[in-house]
Amino acid sequence: MTPDGPEDFDEFVAVYWPRLVRIAHMLTGDFHEAEDLVQVTLVKVYAQWRRLSHVDIHVYVRQALINNNRSRLRKKRVAQLLSPFTPEAIHRSHPGDAEALEHRAVLVQAMSALPARQRAVLVLRYWDDMSEQDVAAILNCSVGSVKTHAHRGLRALRAHPELASYTSARS
Secondary structure, eight states, X not given: OOOOSHHHHHHHHHHHHHHHHHHHHHHHXXXXXXXXXXXXXXXXXXXXGGGOTTSOHHHHHHHHHHHHHHHHHHHOOSOOOOOSSOHHHHHHSOHHHHHHHXXXXXXXXXXXXXXXXXXXXXXXXXXXOOOHHHHHHHHTSOXXXXXXXXXXXXXXXXXXXXXXXXXXXXX
């Protein structure tokens, strides 16, 4: 996609908003922060939109999203209690949905314990299904570094006490 004008930006946002929010949600652990992160990123991208004709927009936006998340983490050194759902959401949902929400909450909590770089690699590599080369390009690092961060992040997730029951059940 080559950025030509505001209409193209509107089209880009309409098509890729859900995917960007999902990526941001896995990075932040909070849906509302994820939406804020995507909005801030898209505002910055819009300011550069006409100058981006020579770059891959998808890579550029993901890279901007990762960088804005890093900035957000630098500014926000206060520990957070992450809760991806409200108690009311469990009661309104179906019984099977409560279990799925609990699994997601455990995963989000475990992901939030990872360093930002490992979390970014895992989200892009496995959640967004990107190749190691693409992740390396977005994070501006080597493929070997992506492999190392992925290995360490997966090892940490497998060792996380809340996820231990899931990994032993699958073995």
